[in-house]
Amino acid sequence: MKKITGFILLLVSTAASAQTGGAKAIVTRYHNIFNAPPVKTPGTVAVDAPLLGNGYTAAAMAGPPEAQYYYLARNDFWRLKSGFNESYPAVLGRLSICFPALKGAAYRVVQDLYTATTKSSFIKEATAVQLTSILSAAEDMLLITVTNTGATALEGNMALELPGKDQFHINPPLENKFEDVVHKGTDKTGAVWIERGFAKDVDLPTKATAACKLVGNDRQTLSVLPGQTVYLACAFSGNFKSKDPLSSVLHRVNSFTIAAFNKMTAQHQAWWNDYWNKSFVHIGDSITEHQYYRSLYNMAACSRDPRFPPGIFGSWVTREIPAWNGDYHLNYNYSAPFYALYGANRLEQALPYEAPLLGFIKRGRYYSQKITGISQGILYPVGIGPLGIETTRKNALMEKCRPGYIKSGEAEDEGLFFGQKSNAAYGAVNLSMQFYRTYDKTFTQRVYPYIKAVALFWEKYLKKENGRYIIENDAIHEGTIGTLNPVLSLGLVPMVLKTAIDMSTFLGVDKTLRSSWQGKADSLAGYTTQEREGRTVFRYSEKGTAWWGDNTLGIQHIYPAGAIGLNSDPGLLKVAHNTIDAMRRWKDFNGSNSFFPAAVRVGYDADTILKELHAYSLHTYPNGFQLNNPHGIENCSTVPNTINEMLCMGHQGVLRVFAVWPKNKDAAFTNIRSEGAFLISSAIRNKEVQYLKIISEQGRTVTLQNPWPGKELVIRSNKRRDFRGSGNRVLIPTSKGETLSILPLPESKVPRVALLPKG
Incomplete structure (x- = not known):
């Protein structure tokens, strides 16, 4: 077998040579560059500022050169009161660094994505300064160096401030300033601190604190030669x-040294180095590739706290009350930012997603029983x-300011549903994506009660009619009350039932429930179609809404939902293609994050997808948020996921590489996480797949679409x-921790060896 081994090692080494530098060689090319101060920060929607974060605390940087502001917020700092417009992620305050002599200076901020380091440079003739900022991934601290890069001395000050007027959105009676508890002070060492909380008329009290100090100095003035x-x-x-959060932050800043500063900076950079190397791609389009990596940067910067995931605007809440309460909006907004994390192998950032869903089960049972x-x-x-x-719970504020919700039936009992049954x-x-990509037993045990409860709801809610199961009174769009068989739910329900079956099998529980779940999934009503522009396309519902102009x-x-893919019936795929053509929602206000991957899943023209994705990547602020789109982090999934x-x-149980990729476009990727708990690496060059590497985490069987049609495979x-292995599809059993290196077999070079069965 030495000939085979040597042959594979030679070709894999050659094919992978373009990526020997790892993620660093790729990601270090990309920077977010700001040449003018942000104009939409602070704000109640997505901001245009440089974004810093470690998944727990965040800072959005704004202000002119002479007055730099770091707007501060935390994932775990909310006003927690169940009630319409009464609960939201809150602002903590802001840190300011001011040098009056820099008024009118040139402005430039550069963020290095690879090290998550932001350098702000302000120059006015002989007066100049550079601020270097990180929000440490190693510990919950913002570290800033202030360097005088000019020829004249700088005099300024720093201040840690409670939220000012610019951080409140007050529009009574709908948006109100709720009573908070605030304190601020300076201790004997010169450390300044702020504390803000909500304790009155809330369900759960909350408090957030910050403390700031010049390292090794008891002054708050900034005199820099x-x-x-200065640090x-x-x-x-x-x-x-x-x-005691206040004592905690004061102790940390008072015991901090320059040596600790440098050590933490190194730890921060090591964390980000590890983050980028979990998975990476190189696709030869710098615009799209930049958006790919800054999207993943933003998700790392806002999603690490296991109990407190980011809301609509990530961690960058700069003004109360944010639009849509900055909450977890369940009719897509909450789910969308996480779509890309599973394939991109960023499971730490995906972990927080489950917490609020599991935390709401008790209330969800109440609504299920009370309403249905x-x-x-x-x-x-x-x-x-x-x-x-x-x-969004019904309260006096809803009754006064939004009585239409109640009169129209969009609010049922105490809940605001907009007629939709599909939120859970x-x-x-x-949760389904993570299950199939990890087969992690601990994760599955945690989330199975939720999946089971959703499956039980739909098992009982479906109604049998003429040999099929139908979905009644489930709005396709908010407020479209009375819809029959909405196309979204026709995709979501079988996904839920299949996931429940596979999870229960994996855990060895609830065997008696599986046959009913399977029967309902098998007999669910089919999709309704219609004619538009001379083509057959999907109808939004069988009865009710037929089409919608956006979304x-x-x-x-x-x-x-994953209901249609390359294994689906050709006729169904044709309707799917026609629908993509008719909708053309590449830059949709809400749904680009699902439109692009849907086009991929059904094998839409790859050149068109990449062309539109390039245009989408150009339509952004320098921080990666979509231009003039208020929705924040939900668009972070669009490019990396696609x-x-x-x-x-x-x-659909088949591993394909470069299946929807232009064959004349070189590309490479490392450790994309695939269904079956496999980490996949490959490259295409000169229209040929160069190699395939599969790491099996759980020892499952992989069904591989042969990347070299008509050729036998050598598998090391x-x-x-x-x-x-041979055939169009190759079934490859694996064991836990096994790494497979796969290449086509040139018959003249390699002797015959054990043959796998054809797929």
């Missing part, structure tokens, strides 16, 4: 992290928060002797 650097450290905490009479299921409203909080099923999407609900049964699906698709394992 030419060539000199500033700001620590954060809250009542969910510490029993289904005792074991769960029914979720449109808006929830962390720790079981319901952000939509919440299951990402992408017309294809969300394809993605994220690219990963184009390069490596594990949908780190755990067993080399073997061969």
